Amino acid sequence: MRGPLFEKTSFIKSVTTRVRKLGGGTFSRVLLVKYKDEDAVLKVGLYNDNFHQQMFNNEAHVLFNLDGAGGAPRLIMAAVNSPMILMTYVPHPTLRDVLLQRTLQSQSQALSMFRSMALAFAQVHELGYVHLDVKKDNILVDITSDFKVYLIDFGKSCSQGDRQGTSPKYNHHMLSIVSMAPQPRKDVSSMSVLMEETFNFLTTDSISDLDPNIFSLC
Ligand SMILES: Nc1ncnc2c1ncn2[C@@H]1O[C@H](COP(=O)(O)OP(=O)(O)O)[C@@H](O)[C@H]1O
Ligand SMILES: [Mg+2]
Numbered sequence: 001m002r003g004p005l006f007e008k009t010s011f012i013k014s015v016t017t018r019v020r021k022l023g024g025g026t027f028s029r030v031l032l033v034k035y036k037d038e039d040a041v042l043k044v045g046l047y048n049d050n051f052h053q054q055m056f057n058n059e060a061h062v063l064f065n066l067d068g069a070g071g072a073p074r075l076i077m078a079a080v081n082s083p084m085i086l087m088t089y090v091p092h093p094t095l096r097d098v099l100l101q102r103t104l105q106s107q108s109q110a111l112s113m114f115r116s117m118a119l120a121f122a123q124v125h126e127l128g129y130v131h132l133d134v135k136k137d138n139i140l141v142d143i144t145s146d147f148k149v150y151l152i153d154f155g156k157s158c159s160q161g162d163r164q165g166t167s168p169k170y171n172h173h174m175l176s177i178v179s180m181a182p183q184p185r186k187d188v189s190s191m192s193v194l195m196e197e198t199f200n201f202l203t204t205d206s207i208s209d210l211d212p213n214i215f216s217l218c
């Protein structure tokens with residue numbers, strides 16, 4: 001990978017304080033940390049096999065090449081042979097939070113947000129990448145600035161038209177990814193699903209899959 005690559009030990013030494021956990025799921029933990037007195041985001045993989053290592057290499061590589069396009073965080077550094085990435089902190093809530101907390105209230109605000117989202121995807125696509133994991137948790141929204149969108153989580157992204165691209169060689173655990181050609185239209189159709197859900201939410205109050213705790217009520 002081109003870009004700032006560090007040995008695991010010097011990588012860990014340069015990250016000073018853990019501030020708080022931001023998120024993470026099956027594969028990773030995402031923490032807000034301090035790096036040179038600034039807020040930064042540390043994404044650490046929970047598994048160190050080849051597959052997950054490649055997924056992290058891929059994300060680091062794409063972030064480096066995007067260099068902030070689409071509002072993406074900038075890569076600060078990545079660790080050699082270890083699933084760890086340090087990137088800039090984007091201090092905004094996710095689209096899921098913005099909807100759940102009802103910060104986005106009107107259709108005109110929603111249209112403004114989707115316009116910004118479309119422009120963000122256009123920037124990413126123009127640089128030859130497809131995001132391939134468009135969902136509410138991977139979109140940050142600046143509610144103080146016309147609902148401007150910042151795209152995050154490029155772990156599954158690929159070069160356009162290249163079935164494997166710079167991403168890991170997907171195996172039987174990820175059949176859905178094997179079977180789709182990474183074209184910009186894939187992101188556009190995922191965005192249209194988000195639009196439909198957002199407008200449904202605004203007009204009917206339907207909770208759809210918005211509340212992750214909904215299953216605990218069943
Ligand atoms: N650069 C960032 N700035 C601010 N918050 C972030 C950043 N990266 C990730 N997050 C937060 O951490 C969560 C998980 O990060 P993500 O990269 O999506 O990990 P995963 O691959 O586990 O889904 C996001 O939904 C978001 O809330
Ligand atoms: Mg994510």
